[in-house]
Amino acid sequence: MIPDTSFAAAVQERSGEKLAACYQCLKCTAGCPLSSHMDLKPNAILRMIQYGQRERVLKSHAIWFCVSCMTCGVRCPNDIDISVVMDTLREMAIEEGYAYAAEKRVVQLHEEFVRSVKLWGRLHEVTFYMAYMARSLDIIASIPSGLALMARGKLPFLPKRIKGGKQIKRLFKEAYKTKGQLEEEA
Amino acid sequence: MAEYSFYPGCTAHSTGLEYNLSLHAVAHALGIELKEIDDWNCCGGAAARSISNLLGLALPARNIAKAQECDLPLVIPCPGCFNATRRAQYALINDPEMRERLEEVVEFKYKPGLEIVSMHQVFLEPDVLDRLAESVNRPLRGLKIASYYGCALVRHPEIVQMGDYENPVFFDRLVELLGGEPIDWSYKTDCCGADLAMTHGKIAAEIADNIVAGAIEAGADCLMASCGLCQVNLDMRQTGKEQKKLPTFYFTELMGVALNLPKQSQWWGMHIVSPKPLLRATRLLRRGGRS
Numbered sequence A: 001m002i003p004d005t006s007f008a009a010a011v012q013e014r015s016g017e018k019l020a021a022c023y024q025c026l027k028c029t030a031g032c033p034l035s036s037h038m039d040l041k042p043n044a045i046l047r048m049i050q051y052g053q054r055e056r057v058l059k060s061h062a063i064w065f066c067v068s069c070m071t072c073g074v075r076c077p078n079d080i081d082i083s084v085v086m087d088t089l090r091e092m093a094i095e096e097g098y099a100y101a102a103e104k105r106v107v108q109l110h111e112e113f114v115r116s117v118k119l120w121g122r123l124h125e126v127t128f129y130m131a132y133m134a135r136s137l138d139i140i141a142s143i144p145s146g147l148a149l150m151a152r153g154k155l156p157f158l159p160k161r162i163k164g165g166k167q168i169k170r171l172f173k174e175a176y177k178t179k180g181q182l183e184e185e186a
Numbered sequence B: 001m002a003e004y005s006f007y008p009g010c011t012a013h014s015t016g017l018e019y020n021l022s023l024h025a026v027a028h029a030l031g032i033e034l035k036e037i038d039d040w041n042c043c044g045g046a047a048a049r050s051i052s053n054l055l056g057l058a059l060p061a062r063n064i065a066k067a068q069e070c071d072l073p074l075v076i077p078c079p080g081c082f083n084a085t086r087r088a089q090y091a092l093i094n095d096p097e098m099r100e101r102l103e104e105v106v107e108f109k110y111k112p113g114l115e116i117v118s119m120h121q122v123f124l125e126p127d128v129l130d131r132l133a134e135s136v137n138r139p140l141r142g143l144k145i146a147s148y149y150g151c152a153l154v155r156h157p158e159i160v161q162m163g164d165y166e167n168p169v170f171f172d173r174l175v176e177l178l179g180g181e182p183i184d185w186s187y188k189t190d191c192c193g194a195d196l197a198m199t200h201g202k203i204a205a206e207i208a209d210n211i212v213a214g215a216i217e218a219g220a221d222c223l224m225a226s227c228g229l230c231q232v233n234l235d236m237r238q239t240g241k242e243q244k245k246l247p248t249f250y251f252t253e254l255m256g257v258a259l260n261l262p263k264q265s266q267w268w269g270m271h272i273v274s275p276k277p278l279l280r281a282t283r284l285l286r287r288g289g290r291s
């Protein structure tokens, strides 16, 4: 069977990373702090892209587990920055409607974070946590840590809006032009 | 008197409150003036770039636009914000297509030449170091400190330009200067996993415990961090199940201790794992009414 090369070409084009240079040395996976929790390890992601496994890659947990720590990128003997490839894959997963498939909560958390920034210009932790908890119903995990921080006076209760609110809105509008699935709308 | 424009970042008034308080106290003591840039916005953190590459660059680009107006080098204390802003600057310099796009979206014109530095670089300037060496009046004698650099401050080297990214030592040099004992260990640039802390607390706890275990094994009795996310993550997520808990200082707090600055107890009250017992044991806890 001849693999579908259009996916690899698209990822390569958008990320600007030379995926074909990967010779599967596994250095990326060996150093990745999250690889033991990933369903597809970083090196496997690269191989699957080359095999044209669009759906399996874009539906993977791994792309949302990557925390952009760049360990892989600085160690790859072929100079492939997988953190940048992961950015591209996350964008594609959102655009093609796969984003909620594997790691709904991570996506929701990111969405609520940027929603807070869109609203106030800065992150307001308390309302951001509350919005995330309301959507994800992920309450038990977040409340104790939130309370611990609040008790130490570290979470201001009321948000303040910056002056350049209009500018921020515009910036979001542009960035979301191509986005499909997300609840967040421009 | 050295002058900088200053980008506090969102954690300055929340999880990294004691970082913000202590860095201002230290800067003041060393004669460094920090001028907050007007109407700054959030850099987007990990979330913005996870959702849209353009958004992840445009948010910090707006702060670059604001900083350009002041004509001073820009200092960014949070490594996460520092990294995001340097990434945006890197794109503005090296990717003409993206620059055009960012200039259009943010409605500004990029002026080359803005210097963007991290907080520690301000304190490690040669003349500041001289002043610091003269002003240390409470050397951190007996304190075994594992400097934790994390990811955003040192990687990607092309973007942050911070030298050795596998075995950085700039914080260890600072510890020496403050009279403490720097601990050589293997986890200094490992990621703390903070981005997954909210959604996958167990994984974040496992990563934090591993890092703390590495520090204990190397003989450290505390960690020293420079990031409002790393610090709170290590401080809060370590479970202490298999090992003792280690306090996690901001490097500016330990500078404050060595300079014997006032109001330290306010910082200690914001920690989850209190550093007070360790400071008491090493006779570094500042006493007196208004400590």
Ligand code: SF4
Pocket: A021, A022, A023, A024, A025, A026, A027, A028, A029, A042, A043, A046, A075, A076, A077, A078, A079, A080, A082
């Ligand atoms: S380190 Fe680079 S070459 Fe090696 S497997 Fe990973 S991506 Fe491929």
Ligand code: SF4
Pocket: A028, A031, A032, A033, A034, A035, A042, A065, A066, A067, A068, A069, A070, A071, A072, A073, A082, A083, A086
């Ligand atoms: S950037 Fe992502 S894939 Fe690479 S080492 Fe870090 S977590 Fe793993």
